[in-house]
Amino acid sequence: MQNRIHQRLQQPEKIVSIYFTAxxxxxxxTLEVIQELVNNGVDMIEVxxxxxxxxxxxxxxxxxxxxxxxxxxxxxxxxxxxxxxxQITSVPVIVMGYFNAMLQYGVKAFCExxxxxxxxxxxxxxxxxxxxxxxxxxxFEQHQLSFISLITPQTSDExxxxxxxxxxxxxxxxxxxxxxxxxxxFGQTELDYFKRIHDMRLKxxxxxxxxxxxxxxxxxxxxYTSGCIIxxxxxxxxxxxxxxxxxxxxxxxxxx
Amino acid sequence: MKTxxxxxxxxxxxxxxxxGAFIPEMLxxxxxxxxxxxxxxxxxxxxxxxxxxxxxxxxxxxxxxYFAERLSERYQTKIYLxxxxxxxxxxxxxxNTVGQILMAKRLGKKRxxxxxxxxxxxxxxxxxxxxxxxxxxxxxGAVDIKRQAPNVSRMKMLGATVKPATSGSQTLKDATxxxxxxxxxxxxxxxxxxxxxxxxxxxxxxxxxxxxxxSEEVEQQLFEKEGTKVPDHVIACVGGGxxxxxxxxxxxxxxxxxxxxxxxxxxxxxTGESAATTRLGRSGIIHGSKTLLMQNKDGQITEPYSISAGxxxxxxxxxxxxxxxxxxxxxxxxxDEDAMKAGLELxxxxxxxxxxxxxxxxxxxxxxxxxxxxxxVFNCSGRGDKDLQTYTDYFKLID
Ligand SMILES: Cc1ncc(COP(=O)(O)O)c(C=O)c1O
Numbered sequence: 001m002q003n004r005i006h007q008r009l010q011q012p013e014k015i016v017s018i019y020f021t022a023x024x025x026x027x028x029x030t031l032e033v034i035q036e037l038v039n040n041g042v043d044m045i046e047v048x049x050x051x052x053x054x055x056x057x058x059x060x061x062x063x064x065x066x067x068x069x070x071x072x073x074x075x076x077x078x079x080x081x082x083x084x085x086x087q088i089t090s091v092p093v094i095v096m097g098y099f100n101a102m103l104q105y106g107v108k109a110f111c112e113x114x115x116x117x118x119x120x121x122x123x124x125x126x127x128x129x130x131x132x133x134x135x136x137x138x139x140f141e142q143h144q145l146s147f148i149s150l151i152t153p154q155t156s157d158e159x160x161x162x163x164x165x166x167x168x169x170x171x172x173x174x175x176x177x178x179x180x181x182x183x184x185x186f187g188q189t190e191l192d193y194f195k196r197i198h199d200m201r202l203k204x205x206x207x208x209x210x211x212x213x214x215x216x217x218x219x220x221x222x223x224y225t226s227g228c229i230i231x232x233x234x235x236x237x238x239x240x241x242x243x244x245x246x247x248x249x250x251x252x253x254x255x256x
Numbered sequence: 257m258k259t260x261x262x263x264x265x266x267x268x269x270x271x272x273x274x275x276g277a278f279i280p281e282m283l284x285x286x287x288x289x290x291x292x293x294x295x296x297x298x299x300x301x302x303x304x305x306x307x308x309x310x311x312x313x314x315x316x317x318x319x320x321x322y323f324a325e326r327l328s329e330r331y332q333t334k335i336y337l338x339x340x341x342x343x344x345x346x347x348x349x350x351x352n353t354v355g356q357i358l359m360a361k362r363l364g365k366k367r368x369x370x371x372x373x374x375x376x377x378x379x380x381x382x383x384x385x386x387x388x389x390x391x392x393x394x395x396x397g398a399v400d401i402k403r404q405a406p407n408v409s410r411m412k413m414l415g416a417t418v419k420p421a422t423s424g425s426q427t428l429k430d431a432t433x434x435x436x437x438x439x440x441x442x443x444x445x446x447x448x449x450x451x452x453x454x455x456x457x458x459x460x461x462x463x464x465x466x467x468x469x470x471s472e473e474v475e476q477q478l479f480e481k482e483g484t485k486v487p488d489h490v491i492a493c494v495g496g497g498x499x500x501x502x503x504x505x506x507x508x509x510x511x512x513x514x515x516x517x518x519x520x521x522x523x524x525x526x527t528g529e530s531a532a533t534t535r536l537g538r539s540g541i542i543h544g545s546k547t548l549l550m551q552n553k554d555g556q557i558t559e560p561y562s563i564s565a566g567x568x569x570x571x572x573x574x575x576x577x578x579x580x581x582x583x584x585x586x587x588x589x590x591x592d593e594d595a596m597k598a599g600l601e602l603x604x605x606x607x608x609x610x611x612x613x614x615x616x617x618x619x620x621x622x623x624x625x626x627x628x629x630x631x632x633v634f635n636c637s638g639r640g641d642k643d644l645q646t647y648t649d650y651f652k653l654i655d
Pocket of ligand 1 (some may be wrong): 375453493637
């Protein structure tokens with residue numbers, strides 16, 4: 001399998017990846033946010049499918065999800081909004097959501113719809129690896145979709161190796177034991193953790209997420225990895241300034 | 257034919273099609289730690305000794321099995337009440353919290369978190385934390401903080417911190433979300449004492465085993481009173497399903513015993529204000545478990561409604577989903593109105609004011625008839641002190 005994620009990971013430049021919630025701030029902003037992100041040179045995009053009970057998310061993403069659902073977002077609507085995705089960009093796009101939404105849509109149908117839109121990967125934090133491997137891996141692969149696993153500072157080496165084996169693009173390193181957005185900058189503990197995983201020389205590349213909010217935190221994390229995912233900080237930014245103000249936000253991360 | 261897994265899940269935590277551990281990787285180490293330890297701890301003599309001692313001397317077990325003479329006469333059948341309302345703190349919930357606090361100590365945990373709906377589980381958790389001198393944080397929906405105010409005061413009196421959950425419907429589901437998020441943020445020093453047979457494996461099995469003492473006692477007590485260990489029907493209300501699991505447990509694999517589960521219908525099945533999961537739900541994932549739950553076609557969880565905070569939950573534990581799907585148990589739903597009337601009736605025929613959760617179980621006489629020689633055992637899961645304001649307002653008892 002060779003999709004846009006793999007192609008981008010082969011390039012040496014660090015990846016700036018942005019997470020946002022589909023259907024937020026307005027229902028039909030999804031594609032427009034993507035356009036803004038691409039125009040400003042973002043390397044990878046995670047589209048969050050809003051869920052009523054997002055267990056792994058802190059207040060910022062919870063609120064954007066609640067608003068998006070009020071706006072009328074649904075899985076079906078997301079795939080309609082993304083049907084022309086590949087006419088505007090070739091950056092890798094990943095759908096991030098909770099497994100129940102996928103299960104109710106039908107796992108096979110969900111993967112088919114993703115492929116039709118040109119989605120490259122799926123992050124489902126609450127789909128455990130053993131169930132993925134036993135029941136869904138072949139469906140994902142049939143539709144050229146990377147399954148992306150998360151690890152945390154508490155994940156054992158043995159488990160990391162197992163997740164590495166089952167993954168085929170990058171591993172999502174959660175920066176510390178936390179829900180999204182609940183971080184106050186990185187200290188020595190986080191840096192040691194980034195280095196420790198880097199030194200394990202896994203077959204997959206590493207991308208760090210959770211708690212990255214500015215250039216300092218970005219640089220700290222990117223030092224040992226292929227790049228970073230920024231979510232809550234971006235959502236806060238467009239909540240306050242509007243999605244048209246994406247440029248200064250990305251610029252502040254990218255000026256090296 | 258495979259024997260159905262009524263009592264215990266398989267090694268992956270599944271009861272038939274339901275259960276498992278659908279959790280974010282952030283929770284994996286915590287859940288795994290518990291999963292590796294719980295069967296060994298539960299089976300150890302040292303745990304059993306401490307657990308049984310506290311159940312006897314602190315909780316006040318065994319609780320009586322009481323023959324309800326006037327109620328039996330009214331409904332022309334033999335009605336027994338398992339008096340969990342007489343447990344210390346006023347409900348069955350403490351059986352579970354005593355067991356889990358002993359487990360948390362053996363796992364070296366320094367901090368306890370819990371969710372609560374009616375506040376009974378919150379009080380039971382705050383109580384055992386006070387007993388053991390361990391820090392306690394209880395999440396409770398903002399709506400429930402208002403309707404179960406006496407229990408909020410009790411938790412505070414016991415030294416616990418009560419944190420309001422302000423997302424969603426601000427009830428039990430949302431309190432559970434917040435507790436899980438807390439656990440993600442505090443993965444090493446904290447144990448999550450979940451309050452029902454819900455959540456990721458091994459919680460449903462762990463909580464069911466800690467509540468099983470209820471039906472173990474029933475067997476013995478019924479034998480003393482009726483010369484048989486086997487009732488015709490065991491009946492309980494189901495929120496998540498812990499008091500039900502407790503009273504069913506010993507009887508699950510005995511087909512002679514009919515199992516009846518009573519769910520909260522709220523204002524009526526078709527009103528959009530209900531918590532009758534088996535009637536309105538379908539298979540999906542909630543709080544890390546694959547089970548029956550109320551959801552829209554997109555898999556977004558529906559906000560439930562019941563007058564009773566402890567039954568105001570959009571799912572049921574995976575054990576019960578399996579009992580429903582396999583038709584091992586009979587599921588009945590009763591409205592707010594019928595539950596409230598049944599609560600008043602039990603108060604005035606037997607002198608026992610039940611929790612509104614518990615009152616739901618006693619409302620089945622409106623839906624179902626029994627023969628005069630049949631033995632019914634109800635789980636009288638909790639007392640109604642916490643609900644006096646709701647009862648008073650509902651029946652306009654004070655003018
Ligand atoms: C007295 C009583 N009964 C029943 C319940 C419902 O919970 P479960 O279904 O887990 O027994 C509660 C929950 O708060 C309760 O307080």
